[in-house]
Amino acid sequence: MSDFSINREVKDGIAMIRVQGFLDAHTFEQLEEVIRAVYDEGCFKLVVDLARVDYISSAGAGVFIGARSESQENGGDVVLLNPTEGVKEVFELLGLTQIFKVAEDEAAAVAAF
Amino acid sequence: MIHREMVVPNDTEYLATVREEVTKVVEESAFSERDRKLIIVAVDEAVTNIMEHAYDNDLEGELDVELILEYDATRFEVTIRDSGKEFDPRTLHVPDVREHVKKGSKHGLGIFLIRQIMDEVNYNFIQGVRNELQMIKYVDRSRKPETDRSRN
Secondary structure: OOOOEEEEEEEOOEEEEEEEEEEOOOOHHHHHHHHHHHHHOOOOEEEEEEEEEEEEOHHHHHHHHHHHHHHHHOOOEEEEEOOOHHHHHHHHHHOOOOOOEEEOOHHHHHHOO | OEEEEEEEEOOHHHHHHHHHHHHHHHOOOOOOHHHHHHHHHHHHHHHHHHHHHOOOHHHOOOOEEEEEEEEEOOEEEEEEEEOOOOOOHHHOOOOOHHHHHHHOOOOOOHHHHHHHHOOEEEEEEEOOOEEEEEEEEEOOHHHOOOOOOOOO
């Protein structure tokens, strides 16, 4: 079973959230809690590093849909950094590829706001 | 043909275990790498729906979800049986994803994914006994029988 972990760092008004492991119906609430904590600090610009997310289901994708909405309502946004092929495939099937900003490196992610 | 059966508790902690078992089966199938990964997603979504809808919270941990996985060269079939309350996932509203995103709705996309991935979704409820959800995917979708019971 994959260990699930999330690290976050807020710098210059942008939160870098690094996720590792399976993002499914069992783990998505942990990511929601981290995002909530970032919002509570008044930061609504999120970069979510998905390079080490081996698997995502609709529960995981739903976290980003909700976060995108709340971030944009508060002048921010959600940028997905380096999603794996598996994540891209699910986003493609859900029709989310065109909706989210996706960056291939941190500099591009920060510049996307 | 590979025929596997597993029983897992009604707990999302076991989703990874279910995916591992499905992975073992599809690895030996004729499906493309892409389709194998998508089949795993579809089974995960179906099991998640059952865990979220078929059982009341106070029964959590007391009832099981049963999986039977079968395939031959052209067909993958998964049957998920549970003894929770009647729940036909085909009755779930299939969302308009753009509207979903516009509203910031976080839930309800699982059935949409299942319908995108699987060729057939069949459901049977045996009164007082169990729900039975069957999903089928064909390597070559054109070989899907004309007389299936799917609403897909």
